Amino acid sequence: MTGAAVQQDDPDITLITETAPIATNTHGGRAKCLQRLVRLNLPVPRTVALSFRSVHDIAEGRMPNLAQLLEPFGAHPLLCVRPSSEDPDWGGPSAVLNLGINDTVHAALSAKLGEEAATRLYNRFVRTYAVHVERLDPDMFSDLPDHGPDALAQSLRAYREETEEDFPQDPRVQITAVLKSMARAWRGTTARLLRQAKGAPADAGLGLVVQEMALGLGRQGECGSGVIQRVSSGTGKPRLTGRYLSQSQGREALQRGKQSLYLARDARGESLQDLAPEAFDKLVEYTELMRFRLREEMQAEFTIEDGQLHILDALRVSRTSRAAVRIAVALADDGVIPREEAICRVDPRALSEMLHRQIDPEAKRDVIGKGIAASPGAATGKIVFSAAAAQASAARGEACILVRRETGPEDIRGMHASVGVVTERGGITSHAAVIGRGLGLPCVVGVTGLQFDTKNQVIKARDGRTFRSGDLITIDGSDGDILAGEAPLHEAAQDDAFQSMLSWAEEFCDIGIRANADTPADALVARKFNAQGIGLCRTEHMFFDPGRLTVMREMIFADAPADRRTAIDRLLPMQRTDFIELFRIMQGQPVCIRLFDPPLHEFLPSDRAGLRELAEALSLPLSDVTRRVESLSEYNPMLGMRGVRLGITIPEIYDMQARAIFEATIAASQDGDPVVPEIMIPLVSAKREVELVKTRVDAVAAAVRTETGRDFTYRLGVMVETPRAALRAGEIAPFAAFLSFGTNDLTQMTYGLSRDDAGKFMSEYVKQGVYPEDPFHTLDTEGVGELLMIGAQRGREARPDLTLSICGEHGGNAESIAFCRAAGFDYVSCSPFRVPVARLAAAQLNIRPTLPPRAFKTS
DSSP states (O other): OOOSOOOOSSTTEEEOOTTSOOOHHHHOHHHHHHHHHHHTTOOOOOEEEEOHHHHHHHHTTOOOOHHHHHGGGOSSOOEEEEEEESSGGGOOSOOEEEETOOHHHHHHHHHHHOHHHHHHHHHHHHHHIIIIISOOOGGGGTTSOSSSTTHHHHHHHHHHHHHSSOOOOOHHHHHHHHHHHHHHHHTSHHHHHHHHHTTOOTTOOEEEEEEEOOOSOOSSSOOEEEEEEEEOTTTOOEEEEEEEEESOOTTHHHHSGGGSBBSSOBTTBOBHHHHOHHHHHHHHHHHHHHHHHTTSOEEEEEEEETTEEEEEEEEEOOOOHHHHHHHHHHHHHTTSSOHHHHHHTSOHHHHHHHTSOEEOTTSOOOEEEEEEEEEOOEEEEEEEOSHHHHHHHHHTTOOEEEEESSOOGGGHHHHHHOSEEEESSOOTTSHHHHHHHHHTOOEEEEEESEEEETTTTEEEETTSOEEETTOEEEEETTTTEEEESOOOEEOOOOOHHHHHHHHHHHHHOOSEEEEEOOSHHHHHHHHHTTOSSEEEEEGGGGGOSHHHHHHHHHHHHOOSHHHHHHHHHHHHHHHHHHHHHHHHHTTTSOEEEEOOOSOGGGGSOOSHHHHHHHHHHHTOOHHHHHHHHHHHOOSSGGGSSOTHHHHHHSHHHHHHHHHHHHHHHHHHHTTSSOOOEEEEEOSOOSHHHHHHHHHHHHHHHHHHHHHHOOOOOOEEEEEEOSHHHHHTHHHHGGGOSEEEEOHHHHHHHHHTOOTTTGGGTHHHHHHTTSSSSOTTTSOOTTTHHHHHHHHHHHHHHHOTTOEEEEOSGGGGOHHHHHHHHHHTOSEEEEOGGGHHHHHHHHHHHHHGGGSOGGGTOOO
8 A cells, every 4th residue: 555655855745654754743643643554554545744844834835846745646646635733632624535636537537436426526625625725605505506417517616706717627736725725724823722722832733644535435346434443432431333324435424424324233223244244344353453553542534445445544532531541441451551651641630520420522502601610520400599598409309509709608508508609709719619629519610701690699691591599500610611401411430440540540649648628528538539638627617507606606706705715615515526527537547637717707797687697696786796797807807817816816716626636536546546636727927826826735735634644646737828937937847747838828928819809810811921820720830839949948957857738729730749749748638529630640740750752642
């Protein structure tokens, strides 16, 4: 199939042979794959490759040596031109078939194939040339017949009327126009933006392959075309799939629906195996050979011409996240690739998608709004506008989606009762986003395209449609879409392949992976994914249970220390019970508990109805309650009396929490491995703050030891979330066993930017290059990262055994994990459902330097 040798006048025009100088980075993935098929002695039609440099010259108006290009194909060839980008996912212009046909060739083909078949080829090329090469309006052919004796004449007439020229008869004119059109289309703005969105560099090159047509039309035996692959693109399970269509070209078999045939024998209808068993057997043999020799599941495009099989092209099988994992595991299990390579072939985000339900990728989407994809997964439910309504809906057994302008701690119970959350405001690290990821709850925040009227419980779409409480919507937290009605969903898929991938990743992961878990349910999920402990337990979430909230409010309203102590004493057993359950679930694993962090006003109502209810519960005049709530409100709560500032001002809160932790430690250690709790002080900015809290915590520990006669150990550390704490880490470290960087707040304070409001303009900032990425989504390694490096260096200089970690949401991000590994951090902590993602990302970072580039990509 290789044909006669070509005199290589132009080194950028290369006949594809076994030894030709073809490379992916000079000629593209398709050209290199075709060469590999030639090396396997597969029946590939004669093909010439044009390099990136040649296509660049064509776009600039410098044409290659056409005589040299066409020489391998002989006189009057029919050709196909296809794009060949470095990465097949980057796309390229549409292929052009039957190039070279004209009146003379049409006459010769009519004698060989029959006039009807020859006319179909000619008519198809005329229309493709008009639309894709001359850029004429496709509607010019909409009223013309596709088939019949007069179809070609009408197409030629329409072309002449539109261009005022006859259709070009010279094959050199045709190929010149086709090459120019494809080269320039690659450089167009839309094409460039689309491939850059898929990770292509701005100057990515395009190659072209010019291939002799193997016609799927004829009268001497079976003729047709089709595609074949050995696995399901949806599940990755072994299943011979594809379609075949007699008397066809290209991918018509996939486009003609019921007219197409099955490949293998099937009770539902006729198959290629029935029509051409020898060709079918060869196809099965060839695709199996590709799998083992190309080390990948491939989809082959083929043509049968007068009974003879031709392999025109082969591409990496398209696949869902579920299929990607199963395919990689199967290739490793069969010895085609090593496990290390299988790990590196799976995008960590694929595991995230497998943990949650997803919208069927084939389903039609009625998108009514779009926001930031804050927590992956998809869900369908009835709209509710309050936490109370969500709880009522759950009690009735009805799935609901909580719609809020923004969520706060008081909405957590409503979020627990919902199947998904939508907020008008917020960014990737807003309250709804962080809690949603922790719960494994689909969440879309910072929504555009919808008008929220929460007072009247209505959301309005731009097209005028109105959605009220009780209406069904579907949200996609993996890409940020909000859809009208119910969309078909695929269930989560934590199957055997998923478990194998997780266990392999754990073997190669060289940094600790903990989970951020606030409740026993979170801890159970963390255990399920083999998290190496809890890196952040936010204790304030335990206070929003209705029974506890009233007691919490009594403590806030207490004027005298004795009254405050009475309320706190009632909270103590509640906290202790929570911690005992948490410790027992995580038996033998470290649990890092952050002391109380939020400002007190978050526990108080803001609307009149809530204030009235609080006045009744506390037996106080409404005016007194209103004044007290107003006095506790702050202009900027994020920078006000919260965290350690609250613990120093009202030390009884931290005293109570420390006692609850120590008493729970003793209780949980009685029937299992000893628990070593870690106590973390939030929002530190000065050494003296740590000294004051440490003194009181140590005193509580001594008291508990004395009262119980039991000994225990604990570790006290600091949550570094202010720039000053990072800069003064050398002073703080001697008083702390660990520093855990809270990158959410540290990013806010470093940028002077609210994470809840950033979504309003962040996409525009990224688009205009102000920031390379959203710093709340991907760790800013230059600015915030420098603070982490300074804090780590100064902290370890003062205390060499200091444990370092990050516990912000960046902990589940691959780029952030790479930074932490390089900086010598001991572990990262992230939402429970991101633990598998973080572990796979860390394993890949450890493995990649040991593998050749071919391990990560198939041409």
